[in-house]
Amino acid sequence: MTTFVSEQANMTTTSLSLPTYVSPTRLLIRDLKLVWKLRWDLPKIILPLTPNLSGPLDELAPTWANRTELVFHTVLVVAQLGFLASIPLCLVLPLVTFLLYFVGFVVANYLICIYFNGSCQTEYMAAPKTPIPGVGKNEKWIFINGVSVGRHWLNGNLQRLADTFRREIFAVHNPTYGIIFDLIQCLIERDLSYDTCDIRQAYTFIKRELMSEKNTKVVLILHSQGGIEGGMVIDWLLADVPETKMKKLEVYTFGNAANHFNNPVRRSQDDYGAEAPDYCRTISHIEHYANEGDFVARFGVLEFAKRLCGEHESRFVGQVFQRAGTGHLLCQHYLNYMFAMKDNKVVESNPFMDSLAWVDQSNSDAKDTRRTDGAKIKDISRLWHYRNGGSPH
Numbered sequence: 001m002t003t004f005v006s007e008q009a010n011m012t013t014t015s016l017s018l019p020t021y022v023s024p025t026r027l028l029i030r031d032l033k034l035v036w037k038l039r040w041d042l043p044k045i046i047l048p049l050t051p052n053l054s055g056p057l058d059e060l061a062p063t064w065a066n067r068t069e070l071v072f073h074t075v076l077v078v079a080q081l082g083f084l085a086s087i088p089l090c091l092v093l094p095l096v097t098f099l100l101y102f103v104g105f106v107v108a109n110y111l112i113c114i115y116f117n118g119s120c121q122t123e124y125m126a127a128p129k130t131p132i133p134g135v136g137k138n139e140k141w142i143f144i145n146g147v148s149v150g151r152h153w154l155n156g157n158l159q160r161l162a163d164t165f166r167r168e169i170f171a172v173h174n175p176t177y178g179i180i181f182d183l184i185q186c187l188i189e190r191d192l193s194y195d196t197c198d199i200r201q202a203y204t205f206i207k208r209e210l211m212s213e214k215n216t217k218v219v220l221i222l223h224s225q226g227g228i229e230g231g232m233v234i235d236w237l238l239a240d241v242p243e244t245k246m247k248k249l250e251v252y253t254f255g256n257a258a259n260h261f262n263n264p265v266r267r268s269q270d271d272y273g274a275e276a277p278d279y280c281r282t283i284s285h286i287e288h289y290a291n292e293g294d295f296v297a298r299f300g301v302l303e304f305a306k307r308l309c310g311e312h313e314s315r316f317v318g319q320v321f322q323r324a325g326t327g328h329l330l331c332q333h334y335l336n337y338m339f340a341m342k343d344n345k346v347v348e349s350n351p352f353m354d355s356l357a358w359v360d361q362s363n364s365d366a367k368d369t370r371r372t373d374g375a376k377i378k379d380i381s382r383l384w385h386y387r388n389g390g391s392p393h
Helices: 024-037 039-046 064-090 095-117 151-165 179-192 197-211 225-240 295-299 330-338 383-389
Strands: 002-005 123-126 139-144 169-172 217-223 249-254 265-268 279-281 285-291 319-323 357-359
Touching (some): 039 295, 064 095, 064 151, 123 151, 179 225, 217 225, 285 330
Antiparallel strands (some): 123 169
8 A cells, every 4th residue: 555645734733833933053953863863764765776667768777878877976975975074174274275175176076067967058858759749738847856867867857757748848957966965955955945046947937837828737847856946936936926827836746855845725715605625725736756765755755744843833735645665766766666657658557556545644634635445546646647648637
């Protein structure tokens, strides 16, 4: 069975909610403790190494390009860990010498990563290998990638998504600077609310598509660190875009690393009448998909989608589908198991989608908890109905 966590209740009950109530320093300390607690799950990020069900599109498929990426990241991990370990020892150096060493390493790391990230291009696009005429018309599908994804893996992720849903997929590239530095950037983004260049680019791009009259639907797919960046973009959009335009937006995440995901209540029962639902949210559909053994998911969605996180309430809205498995890579460990393909077509049956939904009762006070007695994940998942060019009712 697969764990299904229903959407959080329509509002928090106290003012002690993450992340707005807690100071950035306390958030950072809390995250460092969480990283230490989950440290034994770190190796599971890349496990299992096989099978490579999507062929060369899988991040760990035995291709020269993938091997080059893995060697590159291995070298950077060793170098960056050595650099961080050396910082306390360097404090005895003269200030100028220390600054030259510190800045020199960061600049050298950045220059090395340029080759793997590609040009300064921030928007990428992939089209399905077997398009279906008319599918995706008046829709815009946008993807934001996660940690350690350079140009090569981004293009592989995009192509897999395009083939899965038979639609053009556009991406705003979240460039990599090595796994260790990427994880540090995650902490800075989600605890200090720091907006990187790609977050600002994504906001401009998504807002433009939401405001466009030709688009009736904008679908945002987020993976890993992309969940942090996408959540920050959504915070901006909620403050800046009319509600009628925000209704176009649908959000689907994989291995989400964010510590909050907002979707405020906009209308109550009084606005609709006695026969209407108790409340309505701004974004109609948000779904999160997570492997229970994925370090990043446990660091993000699986930790904060719970109503209580320590002494504080969380604000992590959206339905969560928790698969019994490990791995964090988008193609290798998520799409291959949740949207298995054969002959460039998503097959109609796989163990994840066919599994029964076991309802996590921790959010059972949610007013809109749907009944899942005997229901399979494919009966509840909205994203599943987009496979092979389909659309949900």
